Amino acid sequence: MKPAPFAYARAKSVEHAIELLAHPEARLLAGGQSLIATLNMRLSAPKLLIDLNGINGLSVIKASDGTVEIGALTRHCEAERSAEIAKYAPLIALAMPHIGHAAIRNRGTLGGSIAFADPAAELPACLVALGGEVEIAGGHGMRAVKADDFFKGLFETSLGSRDVLTSIRIPAATSGSRAGFAEFARRHGDYAMVGLAATAEANGRGLKNVRLAFFGVGDMPMRAKKAEAALGADDFDGAVSALGSDLDPRDDVQATAATKKHLAGVLLRRVAKQLLEPRA
Amino acid sequence: MSERVCDIALTVNGESVVETIEARQSLVDFLREKLSLTGSHVGCEHGVCGACTVRVEGVTVRGCLMLAAQCDGAKVDTIEGVSDSGEIADLQQAFEKRNALQCGFCTPGMLLTAQELLSSGAIPSREKIREHISGNYCRCTGYHAIVDAIEAVAQARAGSAR
Numbered sequence: 001m002k003p004a005p006f007a008y009a010r011a012k013s014v015e016h017a018i019e020l021l022a023h024p025e026a027r028l029l030a031g032g033q034s035l036i037a038t039l040n041m042r043l044s045a046p047k048l049l050i051d052l053n054g055i056n057g058l059s060v061i062k063a064s065d066g067t068v069e070i071g072a073l074t075r076h077c078e079a080e081r082s083a084e085i086a087k088y089a090p091l092i093a094l095a096m097p098h099i100g101h102a103a104i105r106n107r108g109t110l111g112g113s114i115a116f117a118d119p120a121a122e123l124p125a126c127l128v129a130l131g132g133e134v135e136i137a138g139g140h141g142m143r144a145v146k147a148d149d150f151f152k153g154l155f156e157t158s159l160g161s162r163d164v165l166t167s168i169r170i171p172a173a174t175s176g177s178r179a180g181f182a183e184f185a186r187r188h189g190d191y192a193m194v195g196l197a198a199t200a201e202a203n204g205r206g207l208k209n210v211r212l213a214f215f216g217v218g219d220m221p222m223r224a225k226k227a228e229a230a231l232g233a234d235d236f237d238g239a240v241s242a243l244g245s246d247l248d249p250r251d252d253v254q255a256t257a258a259t260k261k262h263l264a265g266v267l268l269r270r271v272a273k274q275l276l277e278p279r280a
Numbered sequence: 281m282s283e284r285v286c287d288i289a290l291t292v293n294g295e296s297v298v299e300t301i302e303a304r305q306s307l308v309d310f311l312r313e314k315l316s317l318t319g320s321h322v323g324c325e326h327g328v329c330g331a332c333t334v335r336v337e338g339v340t341v342r343g344c345l346m347l348a349a350q351c352d353g354a355k356v357d358t359i360e361g362v363s364d365s366g367e368i369a370d371l372q373q374a375f376e377k378r379n380a381l382q383c384g385f386c387t388p389g390m391l392l393t394a395q396e397l398l399s400s401g402a403i404p405s406r407e408k409i410r411e412h413i414s415g416n417y418c419r420c421t422g423y424h425a426i427v428d429a430i431e432a433v434a435q436a437r438a439g440s441a442r
Binding site: 001002004005006007008029032033036037040041049077097100101102106107187188189 | 283284286302303304306309325326327330333339340341342344345346347349350393396397410411412414415416
């Protein structure tokens with residue numbers, strides 16, 4: 001289908017974008033790989049699209065002082081090729097090949113994916129697993145929001161109507177950091193039926209500070225806190241059975257709730273194995 | 281400056297184009313309807329099938345998930361351009377030789393996607409080829425012949441580069 005008519009404006013700067021957001025039915029356009037599909041299907045019909053792609057300085061990847069900052073307009077393909085991300089944000093590097101297809105990754109942006117907050121998308125879960133935060137520019141200046149507080153519900157975030165997500169920040173990986181990622185999708189590049197992004201720290205032969213963020217099993221990335229605690233106590237079977245109370249997926253077009261729960265347990269065992277392996 | 285209609289100036293297959301378009305027009309509809317470049321096909325219109333694949337600034341994109349309005353100042357290449365220039369002549373021959381197409385609907389997108397994969401000069405594994413074309417649906421061939429054709433061209437190009 002074709003989208004409903006809309007007006008189009010190119011934002012020259014973040015401030016200009018915020019100014020344009022005064023329009024009551026405006027949406028920000030980043031990579032457009034989710035948004036334009038929803039416009040084409042008329043699931044959404046904004047009256048004004050504000051194109052952020054011409055704004056300079058929003059696609060910088062910078063690792064310093066134990067933090068990796070990734071500009072919101074960084075395209076997936078740039079993250080995929082980035083030596084900084086491979087070294088300091090290995091979870092994002094693991095997730096990248098699962099996101100869409102090559103042509104989608106050429107356009108799609110990290111900030112756009114996180115702001116769009118699709119419950120089955122990889123990057124929102126990665127941000128939660130990493131304990132990262134987003135930097136937001138709004139009418140009243142800049143603010144940072146932690147990943148655990150950013151995602152509010154189905155396609156819902158703490159972004160207000162005059163807000164622009166400008167970058168994400170995550171703690172830089174160290175020699176003791178561990179990352180794991182796995183998902184089930186019917187075809188490569190599809191949205192996952194169930195997926196899991198995870199981080200931990202090595203603790204002798206075991207793990208501590210485990211963070212598990214499942215996606216595709218709820219309205220937003222879901223932490224599995226009982227399973228996290230069980231993994232921290234080397235109890236892998238206990239972690240899998242804890243998912244029974246940590247997760248409450250619904251049936252959807254892809255799978256029943258029971259299937260999703262089963263798959264979540266299978267993924268947890270695979271990811272736990274990844275977490276236990278020292279980094280190469 | 282926010283209008284339902286925009287003026288754009290861009291380069292398509294090496295030629296300068298200046299047009300007035302509706303803001304909501306996708307790049308692929310612009311190429312097909314305004315410029316009569318109908319080699320890029322419109323399939324699913326939500327980024328899944330890959331039939332609308334074109335190149336913008338040298339990289340493949342979904343022509344249905346980019347607006348023509350976003351291409352002001354850009355360099356766009358379509359299947360017509362890369363075919364006329366001879367850039368993918370070997371891929372086209374390999375597809376024909378191995379019956380890597382039947383109805384041809386997916387073929388322009390498949391060729392541009394394959395060309396992007398092979399542009400690094402490396403010989404990708406069959407698994408890598410399959411992964412790279414995973415966003416381009418072919419409903420006729422079952423993909424084996426397409427993978428064969430791309431693999432053969434990768435090997436031939438690497439051989440002739442030596």
